[in-house]
Amino acid sequence: MDIYAYIIVITAGLLFGSFTNVIIARMPAGESIVSPPSRCPRCREQLRAVDLVPVFSYLFLRGHCRHCQGKISPRYPLVEALCALLFIGVYLRWGLSTVTAAGWVFAVILLAAAFIDIDHGIIPNRLTYPAIVMGLVLSFRTLAFLPALYGTLAFGGLMLAVAFISNGGMGGGDVKLAAVIGAFTGLTGSAVTLLLASFSGAIFGLIIMTVEKTGRKTPVKFGPFLAASAYTAFLFADAIASWYLGFL
Structure with missing residues (x-):
């Protein structure tokens, strides 16, 4: 370089x-x-x-x-x-490339979402709604519109189902951030993001419970884990998915 x-x-x-x-x-x-x-x-x-x-x-x-x-x-x-x-x-x-430009936009969105969630425990609609639109628009020059749309609906829908089943255990901001991630990374990126975020969030939760001697219901803000995992997926989703499937 x-x-x-x-x-x-x-x-x-x-x-x-x-x-x-x-x-x-x-x-x-x-x-x-x-x-x-x-x-x-x-x-x-x-x-x-x-x-x-x-x-x-x-x-x-x-x-x-x-x-x-x-x-x-x-x-x-x-x-x-x-x-x-x-x-x-x-x-x-x-x-x-245009993928790089989209990645820079995505990085700003993820960074803002992570720190707002850390500070306030929310991810504002004013951030996620325009971000979904930007992801879908940029997809015409990156992963293509239909894969982006499928990712938005699949990941956002899955997280909405989790939020409903958990009865408030997952916030609406996380659901909408998942839809953003789907728009930028598609189905494969969404799957990799979910895998990485779930694993890292669980490890962090166990550490907090061990250090602070708290119970299993200790709240963990999931937004930062989604953001970090989504960035990783944007760069290496295909390689991670291939490794994981080979490992299985």
Whole structure:
């Protein structure tokens, strides 16, 4: 991979990571993600362009607001750096293609969904509904429309059935995120996502129960596991499915 391509991809990832932070901060509150301009959450002073350089502004300001010296959450540079890493992963897998562009959109959606679920225990309709549409539209240039539609209906429908049977054990946001994942990854990607998310979520739940001495009904937010597994499936679904079927 050319060094200049690395720089371009990392820069794009950092910038979109900054935008992802806006989604995470504003969407659960029902606020616009395009206006007003970014402000300090404490003193409400509008931030200048020099204060909004992804990661570097945080380091330069030592994690504090220029105006009120209030502490800035390390979550901001973390999300920006994660987004850059996700962008690199997609580019390394798919090169310069429409699949890569779709993967970058998908990465932003998954990253926002995961952190909103961690913070608020929800995955907003304002995120998932447009994401389903974007996945289906982009499918015309990626996996094709019908496979995307089948993935949306199958994975979303399966998770809806699980939510109904579990009587609230799974939230509606997870159901709609599953539909998004189906639109971007199709049936194979959905199956791989479910396998990986179920396994990783179960392991995490066991660790929490062991460490905190809690019972089997300890709630575990499933959105982050779906998001991480879906990203993995977007890159390697076919290889993982082939390995798994061969293992069986």
